[in-house]
Amino acid sequence: MKFIKSMVPYVVIIVVVVLIRTFLATPVKVNGESMYPTLKGGEVMLLSRISDIKRYDIVVLKVPEEDGELIKRVIGMPGEKIEIMDSKIYINGKVIDDEYGYGVTYNINEITLGDDEYFVLGDNRLISLDSRKFGPIKKENIKGTTNFILYPFKSFGKVSSNN
16 A cells, blocks of 8 residues: 555656646657758757647648658648749738748649648748648648747757748
8 A cells, every 4th residue: 555655646747747748748859851941850849739820830740641740830821822923922812921931932823721721831942741742731630839949959949930
């Protein structure tokens, strides 16, 4: 009985950590350079599972046809019409400020996003596997948002557009 009582605090700690990682926040690793120059690759970031998704947020998503998770930037929101022409992104017919894009963004014909769909792009438009290739992402496939680097320590802190 004494052994069981001594184990209770450890069990509580384990349960709390599992609940936090499952429902609130968890670390994620950036693989590759598709978010360059914002992210270089290899960073460990904090994923928030409870944040609202806004335009230009960095999100972690699961693409059903691809292995693993991807980290991309939200460009198009539910219900919007998206078109890319001559490296300019049009949302509902108006050009948006694309301060994060690096490299040429090839053209896509206009698409209309569903009520639960987002259009995502990598910042490194030349090499990114994103909505131009696999189409819009349903909200259920977005694991959360991230904007805080935990590692490397020299980059520790909130992500800025000019990292």
